[in-house]
Amino acid sequence: MVRDLTLRGIQEGLRNKEFSSREVTQAYLDRIEALDPQLNSYTQSFREAALAAADAADQRLASGDARPLEGVPIAHKDLLATTEGRTTCASKMLENYQSPFDATVVARLAEAGAVVIGKTNLDEFAMGSSNETSHFGPVKNPWGTNAVPGGSSGGSAAAVAARLCAGATGTDTGGSIRQPAALCGITGVKPTYGRCSRYGLVAFASSLDQPGPMAATAEDCAHMLAAMAGHDERDSTSVDRPVDDYVGGLEQDLTGKIIGVPAEFFTEGLAPDVEQAVKAGLDQFRELGAEIREIHLPHYPQSIPTYQVISAAEASSNLARFDGVRYTHRAADPEGLIDMYKSTRSEGFGAEVQRRIMVGTFVLSAGYYDAYYLKAQKVRTKIRDDFAKAFEEVDLIAGPTSPTTAFGIGEKAADPIAMYLSDLYTTATNLAGVPGVSFPCGFGESGLPVGMHLMANFFREDLLLNAAHRYQQATDWHTRVPDSV
Amino acid sequence: MEFEPVIGLEVHAQLSTRSKLFCGCSTQYGAEANTQTCPVCLGMPGSLPVLNREAVRMAVMMGLAVEAEVRPRSVFARKNYFYPDLPKGYQTSQYELPIIEHGRLRTEPEDGEPKMVGITRIHMEEDAGKSLHEGFGDNHTAIDLNRTGTPLIEIVSEPDMRSPQEAVAYLKKLHSIVRYLEICDGNMQEGSFRCDANVSIRPKGTEEFGTRAELKNLNSFRNVERAILYEMERQQEVIEDGGHIVQETRLWDADKGVTRSMRSKEEANDYRYFPCPDLLPLDVPETLVNEARSSLPELPDAKRERFITEFGLKGYDASVLTTSRELGDYYERVVATGADAKLAANWTMVELLGALNKDGRDITESPIAAENLGLLVQRIEDETISGKIAKQVFEPMYAEGEEPDAIIEREGLKQITDTSAIEGVVDEVIGENEGQVQQYLDGKDKVLGFFVGQVMKKTGGKANPQQVNQIVKDKLDAKKG
Numbered sequence: 001m002v003r004d005l006t007l008r009g010i011q012e013g014l015r016n017k018e019f020s021s022r023e024v025t026q027a028y029l030d031r032i033e034a035l036d037p038q039l040n041s042y043t044q045s046f047r048e049a050a051l052a053a054a055d056a057a058d059q060r061l062a063s064g065d066a067r068p069l070e071g072v073p074i075a076h077k078d079l080l081a082t083t084e085g086r087t088t089c090a091s092k093m094l095e096n097y098q099s100p101f102d103a104t105v106v107a108r109l110a111e112a113g114a115v116v117i118g119k120t121n122l123d124e125f126a127m128g129s130s131n132e133t134s135h136f137g138p139v140k141n142p143w144g145t146n147a148v149p150g151g152s153s154g155g156s157a158a159a160v161a162a163r164l165c166a167g168a169t170g171t172d173t174g175g176s177i178r179q180p181a182a183l184c185g186i187t188g189v190k191p192t193y194g195r196c197s198r199y200g201l202v203a204f205a206s207s208l209d210q211p212g213p214m215a216a217t218a219e220d221c222a223h224m225l226a227a228m229a230g231h232d233e234r235d236s237t238s239v240d241r242p243v244d245d246y247v248g249g250l251e252q253d254l255t256g257k258i259i260g261v262p263a264e265f266f267t268e269g270l271a272p273d274v275e276q277a278v279k280a281g282l283d284q285f286r287e288l289g290a291e292i293r294e295i296h297l298p299h300y301p302q303s304i305p306t307y308q309v310i311s312a313a314e315a316s317s318n319l320a321r322f323d324g325v326r327y328t329h330r331a332a333d334p335e336g337l338i339d340m341y342k343s344t345r346s347e348g349f350g351a352e353v354q355r356r357i358m359v360g361t362f363v364l365s366a367g368y369y370d371a372y373y374l375k376a377q378k379v380r381t382k383i384r385d386d387f388a389k390a391f392e393e394v395d396l397i398a399g400p401t402s403p404t405t406a407f408g409i410g411e412k413a414a415d416p417i418a419m420y421l422s423d424l425y426t427t428a429t430n431l432a433g434v435p436g437v438s439f440p441c442g443f444g445e446s447g448l449p450v451g452m453h454l455m456a457n458f459f460r461e462d463l464l465l466n467a468a469h470r471y472q473q474a475t476d477w478h479t480r481v482p483d484s485v
Numbered sequence: 486m487e488f489e490p491v492i493g494l495e496v497h498a499q500l501s502t503r504s505k506l507f508c509g510c511s512t513q514y515g516a517e518a519n520t521q522t523c524p525v526c527l528g529m530p531g532s533l534p535v536l537n538r539e540a541v542r543m544a545v546m547m548g549l550a551v552e553a554e555v556r557p558r559s560v561f562a563r564k565n566y567f568y569p570d571l572p573k574g575y576q577t578s579q580y581e582l583p584i585i586e587h588g589r590l591r592t593e594p595e596d597g598e599p600k601m602v603g604i605t606r607i608h609m610e611e612d613a614g615k616s617l618h619e620g621f622g623d624n625h626t627a628i629d630l631n632r633t634g635t636p637l638i639e640i641v642s643e644p645d646m647r648s649p650q651e652a653v654a655y656l657k658k659l660h661s662i663v664r665y666l667e668i669c670d671g672n673m674q675e676g677s678f679r680c681d682a683n684v685s686i687r688p689k690g691t692e693e694f695g696t697r698a699e700l701k702n703l704n705s706f707r708n709v710e711r712a713i714l715y716e717m718e719r720q721q722e723v724i725e726d727g728g729h730i731v732q733e734t735r736l737w738d739a740d741k742g743v744t745r746s747m748r749s750k751e752e753a754n755d756y757r758y759f760p761c762p763d764l765l766p767l768d769v770p771e772t773l774v775n776e777a778r779s780s781l782p783e784l785p786d787a788k789r790e791r792f793i794t795e796f797g798l799k800g801y802d803a804s805v806l807t808t809s810r811e812l813g814d815y816y817e818r819v820v821a822t823g824a825d826a827k828l829a830a831n832w833t834m835v836e837l838l839g840a841l842n843k844d845g846r847d848i849t850e851s852p853i854a855a856e857n858l859g860l861l862v863q864r865i866e867d868e869t870i871s872g873k874i875a876k877q878v879f880e881p882m883y884a885e886g887e888e889p890d891a892i893i894e895r896e897g898l899k900q901i902t903d904t905s906a907i908e909g910v911v912d913e914v915i916g917e918n919e920g921q922v923q924q925y926l927d928g929k930d931k932v933l934g935f936f937v938g939q940v941m942k943k944t945g946g947k948a949n950p951q952q953v954n955q956i957v958k959d960k961l962d963a964k965k966g
Contacts, residue, residue: 080531081529081530081531087530087531094530097530099529099530099531100524100529101524101529101531101532170812197648198533198534199531199532200531200532202530202531203530203531203763205762206762206763207762210829234533234535235533235535236533236535236536236763236764236765237533237762237765238763239764299527312760313759314762316565316757317563317565317574317575317757319574319760320565320567320573320574320575321528321530321572321573321574323567323569323574325569325572325628326527326572328527338568341567361757364565364757364758364759365755365757366755366757369757369759373759385777
């Protein structure tokens with residue numbers, strides 16, 4: 001039943017009493033039970049709590065006081081704090097951690113009526129681009145189970161692609177929503193920094209992290225983002241500014257919109273099949289009335305090293321609280337305090353997390369701060385300036401989301417640099433703070449999905465969703481579901 | 486060779502906000518362990534800080550009180566280090582861009598010249614929790630996180646002080662100011678006002694600074710003085726023995742009266758400060774500065790000057806009476822009853838403060854209302870009682886909080902000013918002490934005091950001493966013929 005339904009379709013079906021929330025919730029839970037042992041996209045599912053919530057939603061639907069997402073089953077990335085279940089961050093360190101509070105976006109989706117069916121797998125503490133660094137094992141790509149789903153929100157992307165939920169939350173620090181969305185053939189939005197509250201998002205890199213929606217279509221994402229976005233007094237970096245009508249703006253005509261395509265994107269490193277699909281996508285936008293114009297983002301090539309320095313620096317500090325003293329894993333029988341810290345953190349964190357903590361500690365150290373951290377901040381300003389300049393003349397910036405389609409499990413695990421390049425096109429938006437969306441625009445040579453990336457000026461999520469939606473009205477890439485599920 | 490010390494102080498003052506710096510938890514001292522905490526001050530995963538604006542206002546007040554510049558934009562930074570009572574693994578503080586810079590403070594060292602001490606900076610930060618190492622068994626440490634996240638300001642002086650006395654005078658002045666501003670309760674025992682001292686020595690007359698040691702655990706004015714004095718002597722010995730001072734942190738042991746090495750510069754943490762990405766830069770608008778300026782109370786220096794000009798007090802007395810806002814207010818209420826200002830100053834400082842100090846109380850806990858002390862002073866002025874008798878009246882006033890007139894009445898302490906009554910007693914005494922009369926007649930003037938004493942004794946101290954003096958002298962002189 002739910003295999004062929006989008007979030008929007010479920011929303012409508014529930015309103016029209018074609019089925020109940022209990023029925024769709026049950027259907028997703030059954031699919032999880034049947035398919036997820038293979039995919040490993042969930043860290044946990046909440047059968048009892050979900051069905052209870054579905055029943056409550058059905059009552060509201062029956063009595064006519066349904067809220068926007070009433071009864072719609074969704075999943076949360078297991079980096080967002082939930083009072084239901086555990087909040088593991090896919091780390092041994094927090095394997096048994098229960099949060100005393102809900103993340104703001106979790107609470108807002110609940111207030112909008114969504115039913116939470118489980119929490120999705122991810123790269124440990126969101127550090128990774130392939131979902132291979134999870135303490136609970138790698139997630140498989142539903143389009144080809146030898147392939148990675150991307151990361152870090154790989155569990156959410158795979159779960160949506162395999163229709164194991166109607167939509168899912170993700171978090172995006174350098175591409176963690178958009179790159180897995182591209183690799184799994186779904187739609188994912190990284191909102192403007194400050195648009196969605198970070199309260200309850202277990203911080204990886206605080207100045208870059210942003211939660212956002214992941215679903216089959218742009219329309220689905222618009223419905224989710226409408227519930228998630230908005231100012232939160234508990235997050236000083238969230239912006240107090242009205243939320244645009246994302247759903248109401250979906251049908252806007254694209255005629256006369258100018259889409260900039262940075263020359264820097266179509267260079268070495270971009271796979272030919274991805275390039276071809278993205279260029280076809282650009283043609284589609286031309287047909288929809290948009291003007292395509294070549295632009296330049298001269299500092300784009302510096303975005304990966306800049307991102308690596310800043311994100312690692314912040315991570316090294318953010319992850320210091322996992323020290324064995326309070327709620328985390330604690331090493332057995334340590335010899336004194338220092339040994340407890342060392343053993344706990346050596347045992348509790350995986351290799352990639354340890355690598356980033358060490359890099360981050362190094363770049364903030366006396367004698368290196370200026371050369372690395374401060375320099376990176378200066379480049380970050382230049383990258384932001386590039387965007388500001390570009391958005392003076394264009395409405396949107398387009399390109400590939402990731403340089404390749406999904407790569408094989410284990411293929412890049414031993415080569416961190418190759419892995420980091422998977423985020424080549426996405427990290428700059430996080431550094432600048434502007435929003436981006438990835439949506440499917442075709443398939444590559446191996447039959448794996450290709451994602452197209454659109455970026456817009458600050459707080460223009462409405463335009464991103466509008467453009468992606470118009471594209472999806474003209475194409476059917478987003479309707480494809482892998483045969484394996 | 487003669488050496489002089491170079492001293493700079495770092496003072497942490499806990500701000501008297503009701504809630505913590507980045508969350509709504511209470512800052513009340515003494516609650517049951519770990520009851521005043523929440524996900525934010527516990528640093529639970531996903532929690533985020535939100536700045537307490539009242540703490541900002543207090544920091545600005547302090548800046549204005551020391552004539553400093555308030556930075557329109559300052560930045561919170563993370564100071565990273567591991568410690569069990571630091572739940573986030575970093576302390577949120579200010580580093581490169583503090584909220585306050587370039588201030589100065591006028592100090593009045595006892596037995597020294599008034600001196601201006603520069604204030605380098607004042608920054609805002611959160612306190613850590615407390616580790617309790619005793620009472621939980623071997624190898625166990627208990628952690629109380631009630632204090633975690635309590636707002637502090639750190640006031641960093643220039644290395645301007647040249648003696649332990651100057652350092653104490655500076656510290657006392659700061660202590661006085663934070664209490665005048667009502668931004669800190671100043672309690673050194675509970676740790677809401679703490680001081681570290683940077684101390685080095687150099688040959689007197691030279692310019693270059695020596696290598697400094699940072700002294701910690703100085704939890705009283707007395708200990709600040711003792712520790713600095715000890716450290717000066719220790720450093721001098723090292724140098725005179727041909728050694729070198731190493732830059733290090735030293736802990737003051739008040740029981741043994743020594744400082745001990747805690748960690749050297751090499752062992753010092755690299756705190757890896759960087760701007761806190763969870764907090765926006767702190768903008769202090771001009772309006773806030775102006776509001777703070779207009780709400781500044783009269784500060785100790787201004788009050789001291791006013792007491793000198795308005796009440797004719799001596800500088801030292803004016804300084805003592807303006808040590809705290811409450812004491813100054815109390816004194817002014819004594820004077821307001823119509824009491825003589827100088828006499829009122831004496832009674833407030835000597836008798837009242839003496840009694841309060843003995844009991845370990847401060848002026849706000851005085852059992853004698855200012856109005857009653859004023860009445861007592863007036864009774865001395867209008868000669869209802871002598872100064873000596875007044876001390877007898879003071880005692881029950883202090884013990885029971887009674888009014889002076891009631892005590893004078895009940896105890897019959899009213900001064901005898903009736904000349905004929907005094908003359909009668911004087912005649913009696915002269916009649917009973919012929920030997921002493923002869924001495925006086927032989928030119929031994931000193932014996933006069935004996936007669937006065939005897940008269941006072943017979944009248945229970947109530948006779949007016951000036952009158953007694955005069956009458957005794959007149960009568961004895963009359964015998965000289």
